[in-house]
Structure formats: C-alpha cells, structure tokens
Amino acid sequence: MNNINDLKSLELTVGDVFSKNARLKARNVNVFYGNNKAIDNVTIDIGSKEVISFIGPSGCGKSTFLRCFNRMNDTIDSCVVQGEITIDDENIYDKKIDVVPLRARIGMVFQKPNPFPKSIYDNVAYGPRIHGLSENKEHLDVIVEESLKRAGLWQEVSDRLQSPGTGLSGGQQQRLCIARAIAVSPEVILMDEPCSALDPIATAKIEDLIHELGNDYSIVIVTHSMQQAARVSKRTAYFHLGKLIEVGKTKEIFTRPQHHQTEAYISGKIG
Amino acid sequence: MFNFYLLSSVLLISLIFFFLGNNRAKNLVKLNQKNLHSLTHYYGVYSLLVSLLPALGIFFIFTICDDLIFAELIKKYIPKEVVASKDYNFTIVLAQINNSVEGLIFGTPPKWVTNAAEIWISWIHKSQIITVIICISTALISGFLGYKKISGNFRSRNAVEKIVMSILAVSSVIAILTTIAIIFSVVFESIRFFALIPYDEFLFGTVWNPQFEGAERAGSGQEGLSQYGAIPLFAGTFLISIIALCVSVPVGLFSAIYLSEYATSKERVFFKPLLEILAGIPTVVYGFFAALTVAPFLRSSGSIFGLDVASESALAAGLVMGIMIIPFISSLSDDVINAVPQSLRDAGYGLGSTKNETVIKIVLPAALPGIVASIILAVSRAVGETMIVVMAAGLAANLTANPLEAVTTVTSQIVTILVGDQEFESAKTLSAFALALTLIVITLAMNFYALHVVKKYREQYE
Numbered sequence: 166m167n168n169i170n171d172l173k174s175l176e177l178t179v180g181d182v183f184s185k186n187a188r189l190k191a192r193n194v195n196v197f198y199g200n201n202k203a204i205d206n207v208t209i210d211i212g213s214k215e216v217i218s219f220i221g222p223s224g225c226g227k228s229t230f231l232r233c234f235n236r237m238n239d240t241i242d243s244c245v246v247q248g249e250i251t252i253d254d255e256n257i258y259d260k261k262i263d264v265v266p267l268r269a270r271i272g273m274v275f276q277k278p279n280p281f282p283k284s285i286y287d288n289v290a291y292g293p294r295i296h297g298l299s300e301n302k303e304h305l306d307v308i309v310e311e312s313l314k315r316a317g318l319w320q321e322v323s324d325r326l327q328s329p330g331t332g333l334s335g336g337q338q339q340r341l342c343i344a345r346a347i348a349v350s351p352e353v354i355l356m357d358e359p360c361s362a363l364d365p366i367a368t369a370k371i372e373d374l375i376h377e378l379g380n381d382y383s384i385v386i387v388t389h390s391m392q393q394a395a396r397v398s399k400r401t402a403y404f405h406l407g408k409l410i411e412v413g414k415t416k417e418i419f420t421r422p423q424h425h426q427t428e429a430y431i432s433g434k435i436g
Numbered sequence: 437m438f439n440f441y442l443l444s445s446v447l448l449i450s451l452i453f454f455f456l457g458n459n460r461a462k463n464l465v466k467l468n469q470k471n472l473h474s475l476t477h478y479y480g481v482y483s484l485l486v487s488l489l490p491a492l493g494i495f496f497i498f499t500i501c502d503d504l505i506f507a508e509l510i511k512k513y514i515p516k517e518v519v520a521s522k523d524y525n526f527t528i529v530l531a532q533i534n535n536s537v538e539g540l541i542f543g544t545p546p547k548w549v550t551n552a553a554e555i556w557i558s559w560i561h562k563s564q565i566i567t568v569i570i571c572i573s574t575a576l577i578s579g580f581l582g583y584k585k586i587s588g589n590f591r592s593r594n595a596v597e598k599i600v601m602s603i604l605a606v607s608s609v610i611a612i613l614t615t616i617a618i619i620f621s622v623v624f625e626s627i628r629f630f631a632l633i634p635y636d637e638f639l640f641g642t643v644w645n646p647q648f649e650g651a652e653r654a655g656s657g658q659e660g661l662s663q664y665g666a667i668p669l670f671a672g673t674f675l676i677s678i679i680a681l682c683v684s685v686p687v688g689l690f691s692a693i694y695l696s697e698y699a700t701s702k703e704r705v706f707f708k709p710l711l712e713i714l715a716g717i718p719t720v721v722y723g724f725f726a727a728l729t730v731a732p733f734l735r736s737s738g739s740i741f742g743l744d745v746a747s748e749s750a751l752a753a754g755l756v757m758g759i760m761i762i763p764f765i766s767s768l769s770d771d772v773i774n775a776v777p778q779s780l781r782d783a784g785y786g787l788g789s790t791k792n793e794t795v796i797k798i799v800l801p802a803a804l805p806g807i808v809a810s811i812i813l814a815v816s817r818a819v820g821e822t823m824i825v826v827m828a829a830g831l832a833a834n835l836t837a838n839p840l841e842a843v844t845t846v847t848s849q850i851v852t853i854l855v856g857d858q859e860f861e862s863a864k865t866l867s868a869f870a871l872a873l874t875l876i877v878i879t880l881a882m883n884f885y886a887l888h889v890v891k892k893y894r895e896q897y898e
Contacts, residue, residue, distance in 0.1 A: 235786065240781075242700065242701075265789070266788060267788070268788035269787070269788035273786035275779060275782060275786070277779055279777070279780055279782065279783045281780060281798055281801075281802075282780075282801065282802050292787040292788070295787070295788070295789055295793050296788060342783070345783075345787065346786070346787070
C-alpha cells in the first residue's frame with residue numbers, strides 16, 4: 166500500500182480537496198498504529214474561517230486524522246504519522262516545531278466533556294495561565310468572561326464561577342470545554358464528536374455556537390450525525406476505511422454525491 | 437486429628453447430599469417433564485450447604501465452649517485448702533492441670549492435680565463422643581430436611597443466593613468482632629494500669645522510667661519509684677515517623693509519577709515489581725540494615741562535619757523506615773494516578789500543557805484523595821513499625837527533637853516490656869497495654885481525620 170503513487174491516490178478522492186485561502190494543508194498523510202494503517206494517503210486543505218465536517222462510518226479514521234492536526238497522536242506510543250501537515254505553510258511535524266505552542270494555536274474539544282476537577286473560573290483560566298496570556302488578575306478576569314460569553318455560558322454561570330466545573334450539566338460542561346479552548350485564542354478549533362454525549366437540546370446549543378464561532382475560527386468537526394454535518398458545516402469530507410473518499414460543499418455531498426461509497430453511506434447502506 | 441476426621445466425615449455427608457439433591461432434581465425433571473425453578477445443580481448445592489453449615493457451626497461452638505465449661509467445672513475438684521491459701525491463682529492452677537492433661541509434667545505435681553487432670557481427660561472423651569453424635573446427626577437431619585424440600589416449586593437458586601450472602605456477612609462480622617475484641621483486651625488491662633498510675637501522669641509526664649520492683653506492687657502504696665510519663669515515647673515515635681515520611685513521601689510519590697506518567701510500558705513492567713520487592717523484605721532485615729550499615733555510616737559522616745551522632749539514632753531508624761514505606765506510597769499512588777481518566781490529560785495536552793504541567797496541575801489534584809489515603813497508610817505503618825526501631829533507634833527514652841540522638845518509640849517499649857517473664861500485677865507490664873491503647877486511639881483519630889479531609893475534598897470536585 167505504501168507504494169501507491171501520489172497521483173493515483175489523488176484520483177481516489179472525489180471532489181475538490183484544495184481550498185483558495187487554505188489555513189491547514191494536509192499532504193499525503195499516512196498514519197500507522199503499529200503495523201496497522203489507519204489513514205491512507207489523505208490530502209486535504211482546510212480554509213480560513215471555514216467549518217468543515219468529517220463524516221464516515223465508525224473506525225474510518227476520521228478522529229485519528231483530526232488528531233494529526235494538533236499532534237495529539239504523539240501521546241500514543243505506537244502511532245506514527247507520515248506525510249506533511251502545514252499551518253500557514255509551516256510544517257507542524259517539522260523537528261524544530263515545539264508542540265506546546267502549536268496546541269495553543271490549534272484548540273481541541275473532545276468527545277466526552279472533560280472539564281478539570283477545578284472551579285469553572287480555573288477551568289477557563291487554565292490555558293491563559295500556563296501560556297502567560299494575561300498581564301494581571303483583572304486581565305485574566307476579562308479573558309475568562311469573554312471566553313464564557315463567546316461559548317454562550319456566561320449568563321448561566323456568571324454567579325457561580327467558583328463552583329466546580331464538574332457540577333454543570335453535560336451540555337454546559339461541553340460549552341465550558343469550548344470556552345476553555347477559546348480562552349487561549351486559537352486559530353483553529355478541532356472538535357471530535359462534540360455532541361455525541363449530549364441530549365438534543367444541548368446539541369442544538371452547541372451547533373448554534375459552532376455556527377457563530379465559524380465567523381472567527383477555522384473549525385474541523387468530526388461527527389457521526391449527517392444531519393449535524395449538514396447543519397453546521399459548509400464543506401464536508403467523507404472518510405471510509407482510512408481513505409478520504411469525497412470532499413465537497415456540504416449541500417452537494419448530501420444531495421448529489423459523486424462517489425458511490427458516499428452515496429451508499431448517505432443513503433444509509435453503510436454505517 | 438480427631439477434629440480432622442470429624443470435619444471430613446461431615447464434609448463427606450454433605451457431599452453425598454449434594455449428589456442426592458442433584459439427582460432428585462434431575463429425576464423430577466425426567467418424571468414430570470416440567471421445568472424446575474432453578475438449574476439442577478442448585479438443588480445439589482442447596483442440600484450441601486444446608487447439611488454442612490449447621491454442623492460446622494455446632495462444631496465450632498462446641499470446640500470453643502468445652503474448654504471454658506471444663507475450666508468452670510474443674511473448680512469443684514480443687515481442694516479447699518489450696519483455694520484458701522494466700523497465693524492461690526486460678527489461672528496458674530488451671531495451667532498446671534492443663535499441662536498435666538497434655539502430659540507435660542514438671543517435677544511431681546500434687547495428687548489433686550493429677551486427679552483433676554484425669555477427670556479432665558475423661559470429660560474430653562465424653563465431649564468428643566457428644567460432638568461426634570451431634571455434628572453427624574445435625575448434618576444428616578438438616579441435609580435430609582433440605583433434600584425433602586426439593587420440589588418443582590422450590591426456588592433453590594434464590595435460597596443458595598441467600599445462604600451465600602449470609603456466609604459473606606458472617607465473614608465480615610468476624611473481622612469486625614476481632615477488631616473489637618483486640619481493643620477490649622487492651623482496654624481492660626489499661627484500666628488496671630490506670631488504677632495504679634493516674635492517667636494525667638501517664639499522658640503528660642515527661643519522664644519514662646519503668647522498673648520492676650516489688651515495692652511498686654498493687655496496693656503497696658509505694659508507687660513513685662518508677663515514672664510512667666509517656667510523652668518521650670510518643671515524641672520519639674513521631675520524630676522517627678516524620679523522618680520516615682520525609683524520605684518516603686517524596687521518593688514514593690515521585691516514583692509513582694514517573695512510573696505512571698513517564699515510563700514506557702516496558703519500563704513499568706520491569707520497575708514496578710522491583711519496587712514492590714521492598715515491601716516484601718522482612719522488617720528484621722531492614723532493622724539490621726539500619727543498625728549495621730546506615731547508623732555507622734551516619735556516625736562517620738557526622739563526625740566529618742563535627743556532629744556527634746549517637747550510634748543508635750532516630751535518623752538511622754527513620755531513614756530506613758522511610759525506605760521500607762516507599763512501596764506503600766508508590767504502589768497505591770501509582771494506582772490512583774492511573775485511575776485519573778485519560779480524557780483529563782488529553783484536555784491538558786490539547787490546551788498546550790507540557791507533560792509536567794499536566795501532571796502537576798491536572799493529574800495530581802485529581803488524584804489527591806487517593807494520594808492522601810496512601811500517605812495515611814504509610815503513617816500508620818510508620819507509627820506501628822517495631823522491629824526497625826528496636827534494632828536501630830535505641831531504648832533510651834530521651835525527650836528530644838534532635839534526630840541525631842537515640843530515642844525510643846512506643847512500640848519498641850512495648851516489646852521490651854513484654855519480652856521475657858511477666859508479672860501481670862506490675863504497673864510496668866500493664867503500662868504496655870496503656871501505651872498500646874493510646875497508640876490505637878491516636879492512629880484511629882488520625883485515620884478518621886484524614887478520611888474526613890479526603891471526603892471533603894471529594895465532595896468539592898465530583
């Protein structure tokens with residue numbers, strides 16, 4: 166499989182993988198878990214201030230691919246990433262790149278809400294504190310308030326910032342995690358199935374939030390729900406068995422899929 | 437041997453009932469062509485338990501009680517003039533009789549002792565016969581009743597469930613009762629001690645100088661030659677414990693963090709068992725390591741700096757005790773650190789924390805209740821540890837905060853008091869129990885307080 170040349174693999178992906186004002190560029194990315202190939206030669210651009218969703222059946226590698234963008238796969242011993250991923254034309258897998266500031270530039274929201282067992286305030290203030298983003302206490306207060314407002318949580322928690330973040334409801338916790346990610350002012354936010362553990366009302370709130378945040382950030386969202394992809398994203402990428410099958414405008418993917426596998430997935434035959 | 441045969445035959449009977457019950461259930465299925473409530477082997481297990489447990493219970497009650505009953509009955513056979521004599525002590529007389537029952541005869545015991553022993557032996561034979569008859573017949577009768585119960589509607593699966601639950605409950609009650617019994621055994625002797633020595637003198641006195649002297653016997657009114665101020669002992673205990681914790685908490689905690697957060701799985705598999713070997717070394721070995729290796733080393737290196745280190749010092753004992761406790765802290769902390777969900781670490785890394793920041797700011801606070809629990813366990817070990825201090829810390833009851841001097845601890849005093857021949861009337865012997873009681877109270881209080889702290893912290897964050 167390694168010997169497939171670039172041209173051939175690009176032929177595999179249907180649709181327009183490139184973007185005019187690309188912020189993140191992935192070129193011929195392969196990911197291995199030990200001897201297992203999880204991502205097979207994926208090339209895609211992610212535009213500036215663009216919301217793009219990754220869809221596909223379970224185990225298709227969409228989460229694995231997402232975690233390549235902020236090098237979260239580094240924490241898994243057996244995981245090897247090949248190929249090139251650039252942010253603003255800087256290769257993030259370059260040996261000179263320090264992964265710590267990189268992860269501050271590319272924020273991440275996880276599948277299950279994972280607030281720290283600290284107060285709501287400390288949860289949001291965590292990132293600014295470790296990166297030294299605030300000059301003084303007042304500035305930090307401003308950052309925390311601003312982040313919570315942007316995450317649409319301020320009204321609900323402004324009177325109990327010192328109570329534990331784990332005491333919030335699931336949907337509130339996830340918005341807290343989003344506020345925590347925003348607080349370090351990232352350029353890109355990666356979301357790994359952010360609503361899969363939430364009820365429909367909380368999901369709707371998060372989706373509204375993604376909509377709004379899309380005006381300022383590039384957002385990559387992995388989702389199981391095709392409706393969600395249709396609601397929140399402008400572009401959609403369909404993964405299958407570690408390969409990127411089709412990329413295109415969300416509307417077109419869902420109404421006129423060009424690849425037969427995409428069509429099969431969308432019409433419910435795979436998945 | 438007798439007990440072994442009896443128990444085996446009871447077990448055999450209940451096994452037979454297992455097969456009988458099982459077969460009866462199978463036959464019921466065959467004959468009636470209808471379904472039983474439970475699987476057939478549950479009927480067998482039910483019959484087995486029903487025949488075994490009552491017989492076992494009766495057996496244990498009999499074996500525990502017969503000595504007590506005999507001891508009460510034998511009083512009749514002790515001659516009046518012996519009972520009336522001045523230094524009559526029933527415990528000693530009983531021991532004499534028991535020795536002669538077991539065939540341990542020192543010198544020529546009085547005639548009445550051999551007589552009593554013969555009577556005692558005849559009772560043993562009688563009680564054995566009675567035990568056999570009652571145990572076997574209980575096993576047979578209750579097994580038979582259980583067997584009779586087996587019918588299509590009988591819910592043996594639920595019945596077995598209940599019996600198993602009560603076995604488990606009884607086991608936990610035994611553990612609790614033992615604890616209570618231990619405490620009471622110490623409490624009663626302590627009360628006798630406090631009748632001789634006022635408790636404020638014991639608790640707040642600063643001189644510990646117990647002596648065996650006839651003069652300080654109970655009721656002679658001449659106490660005061662010895663002094664029973666326990667403060668130096670407790671001070672020594674805490675001095676050594678604090679030194680031990682200063683060694684074990686950082687080393688144990690840091691190695692736990694290394695093992696759970698930084699080490700690769702290969703290193704972990706290699707290092708963790710090695711660390712746990714420390715816990716398997718007998719404390720006596722630690723003791724002579726402290727006395728023969730560490731103490732002389734401290735003494736010689738102290739003299740380089742012009743310090744006078746006693747050859748038996750609190751420092752040597754504390755350091756070695758600290759090494760002994762390391763695995764308790766590291767092993768438990770490692771478990772709790774591992775139990776911190778990976779999602780929290782991911783969140784930290786995702787925000788751009790370094791590994792170190794993630795450990796200090798996220799993982800350790802989340803694992804803190806468990807870490808505190810492991811430290812409490814270590815403190816209890818340190819306070820209760822005996823062998824190392826006996827060998828390395830000395831026996832001089834100095835009231836000092838200088839770790840270079842010899843001190844003694846509560847446990848090592850208890851050992852020195854209780855080793856050798858004892859007179860249970862003397863304040864010195866009884867003081868061991870008072871010390872033990874105080875130690876138990878202190879460790880219990882510490883545990884309660886620490887649990888309270890842990891609980892408070894948990895409520896805050898979960």
